[in-house]
Amino acid sequence: xxxxxxxxxxxxxxxxxxxxxxxxxxxxxxxxxxxxxxxxxxxxxxxxxxxxxxxxxxxxxxxxxxxxxxxxxxxxxxxxxxxxxxxxxxxxxxxxxxxxxxxxxxxxxxxxxxxxxxxxxxxxxxxxxxxxxxxxxxxxxxxxxxxxxxxxxxxxxxxxxxxxxxxxxxxxxxxxxxxxxxxxxxxxxxxxxxxxxxxxxxxxxxxxxxxxxxxxxxxxxxxxxxxxxxxxxxxxxxxxxxxxxxxx
Amino acid sequence: xxxxxxxxxxxxxxxxxxxxxxxxxxxxxxxxxxxxxxxxxxxxxxxxxxxxxxxxxxxxxxxxxxxxxxxxxxxxxxxxxxxxxxxxxxxxxxxxxxxxxxxxxxxxxxxxxxxxxxxxxxxxxxxxxxxxxxxxxxxxxxxxxxxxxxxxxxxxxxxxxxxxxxxxxxxxxxxxxxxxxxxxxxxxxxxxxxxxxxxxxxxxxxxxxxxxxxxxxxxxxxxxxxxxxxxxxxxxxxxxx
Numbered sequence: 001x002x003x004x005x006x007x008x009x010x011x012x013x014x015x016x017x018x019x020x021x022x023x024x025x026x027x028x029x030x031x032x033x034x035x036x037x038x039x040x041x042x043x044x045x046x047x048x049x050x051x052x053x054x055x056x057x058x059x060x061x062x063x064x065x066x067x068x069x070x071x072x073x074x075x076x077x078x079x080x081x082x083x084x085x086x087x088x089x090x091x092x093x094x095x096x097x098x099x100x101x102x103x104x105x106x107x108x109x110x111x112x113x114x115x116x117x118x119x120x121x122x123x124x125x126x127x128x129x130x131x132x133x134x135x136x137x138x139x140x141x142x143x144x145x146x147x148x149x150x151x152x153x154x155x156x157x158x159x160x161x162x163x164x165x166x167x168x169x170x171x172x173x174x175x176x177x178x179x180x181x182x183x184x185x186x187x188x189x190x191x192x193x194x195x196x197x198x199x200x201x202x203x204x205x206x207x208x209x210x211x212x213x214x215x216x217x218x219x220x221x222x223x224x225x226x227x228x229x230x231x232x233x234x235x236x237x238x239x240x241x242x243x244x245x246x247x248x
Numbered sequence: 249x250x251x252x253x254x255x256x257x258x259x260x261x262x263x264x265x266x267x268x269x270x271x272x273x274x275x276x277x278x279x280x281x282x283x284x285x286x287x288x289x290x291x292x293x294x295x296x297x298x299x300x301x302x303x304x305x306x307x308x309x310x311x312x313x314x315x316x317x318x319x320x321x322x323x324x325x326x327x328x329x330x331x332x333x334x335x336x337x338x339x340x341x342x343x344x345x346x347x348x349x350x351x352x353x354x355x356x357x358x359x360x361x362x363x364x365x366x367x368x369x370x371x372x373x374x375x376x377x378x379x380x381x382x383x384x385x386x387x388x389x390x391x392x393x394x395x396x397x398x399x400x401x402x403x404x405x406x407x408x409x410x411x412x413x414x415x416x417x418x419x420x421x422x423x424x425x426x427x428x429x430x431x432x433x434x435x436x437x438x439x440x441x442x443x444x445x446x447x448x449x450x451x452x453x454x455x456x457x458x459x460x461x462x463x464x465x466x467x468x469x470x471x472x473x474x475x476x477x478x479x480x481x482x483x484x485x486x487x488x489x
Contacts, residue, residue: 058394060394060485061481080398080399081398087394087481093395095485099387101391101392103284112392113395115273116395116397117396160395
């Protein structure tokens with residue numbers, strides 16, 4: 001595999017939090033390589049360091065030591081402007097709590113990243129409508145988040161994450177606040193985008209429904225990678241896993 | 249556009265500088281932001297304009313006392329020079345001027361004290377409402393940064409919002425305070441204090457009130473906005489109100 005086939009690489013990633021006089025290692029030496037176009041799930045119980053890894057890969061928080069490379073660029077070397085550029089153009093974010101701007105309509109939310117990217121208003125609106133159609137919300141362009149269901153809000157967030165054609169979508173528990181069926185729909189949507197648009201998807205989750213669509217599953221425990229599995233290796237076990245998934 | 253062609257062009261060299269948001273667009277966003285949360289903005293503005301109205305009314309009533317003194321002093325001089333035929337009311341006023349010399353000093357001190365108090369109340373009121381309105385938007389700031397906004401951009405948006413809110417609320421606050429005190433004086437003292445000195449004092453106070461209101465709003469907004477903008481986005485997103 002040539003080096004530029006990796007879209008994300010982390011090297012000895014460590015993140016420490018200080019709580020009183022105790023130091024907690026949320027990440028303790030994580031080495032992870034993500035291939036271009038992959039759908040990867042980071043699985044683990046809450047408190048295992050999933051979200052911390054998500055924040056580090058997305059450049060939302062600085063690791064205590066180690067490096068994150070996005071398209072072979074060391075994120076620690078970037079200044080504030082370059083980091084903003086990276087967040088704007090290369091990475092799309094999806095959150096458990098959707099994080100839409102409450103006072104803006106669906107269309108305005110989706111258009112906002114294009115504004116930051118310097119796109120003209122008309123082009124931005126055109127792009128926004130196209131994306132909302134893509135996620136199946138073409139009829140709800142002018143609804144505020146409060147007028148949309150959780151699943152619809154997450155669709156808006158997915159459309160927003162795609163606004164500037166990112167090569168990576170980072171999703172932090174994207175189905176965490178959704179019921180079973182809505183969660184399934186969101187996972188299918190993400191998989192479709194992964195297949196059709198070739199966007200790499202990295203999703204932190206403890207939703208076992210995710211296993212079905214992932215190319216690889218990274219199991220995290222106590223801030224370390226416990227194991228990395230290819231989907232083809234665990235296909236047999238999915239039946240029994242899904243039983244547990246329903247209980248969530 | 250496929251993700252593949254994107255990835256290739258976005259190497260280290262390809263990380264172009266973030267395009268600056270044009271001022272017109274920033275103003276558009278800031279105004280939209282005030283408009284969309286109109287009632288929240290009105291309440292925030294109320295914090296500012298009530299503070300400024302209080303400040304203005306205290307200062308203005310001080311100005312009136314001074315103007316009135318000047319008017320009576322002028323009358324006294326005119327009577328002494330024999331150019332004014334005094335009415336009984338004039339005589340009463342001039343007499344009170346002589347006996348109230350000590351009282352006037354005390355009144356002036358009291359007024360100074362009141363002005364300072366008014367300024368403190370107004371500062372706290374403005375700081376409180378602006379701090380609240382920025383703090384409840386930490387998450388929004390974090391989200392914007394995830395979407396690629398630079399720190400400076402976030403601060404710029406809040407700067408435009410604060411300047412606008414501060415300026416207009418201060419003007420409204422001034423008009424309110426000024427009108428109330430002027431009407432009361434008009435009812436109690438009649439038209440004789442509404443001379444040139446009154447208008448000069450009014451214009452000066454308009455300038456002072458608007459300056460105080462705008463600067464205080466500005467400081468109370470920009471400091472927390474800067475703090476939020478400089479946080480790593482993950483930290484700003486974690487803040488729960």
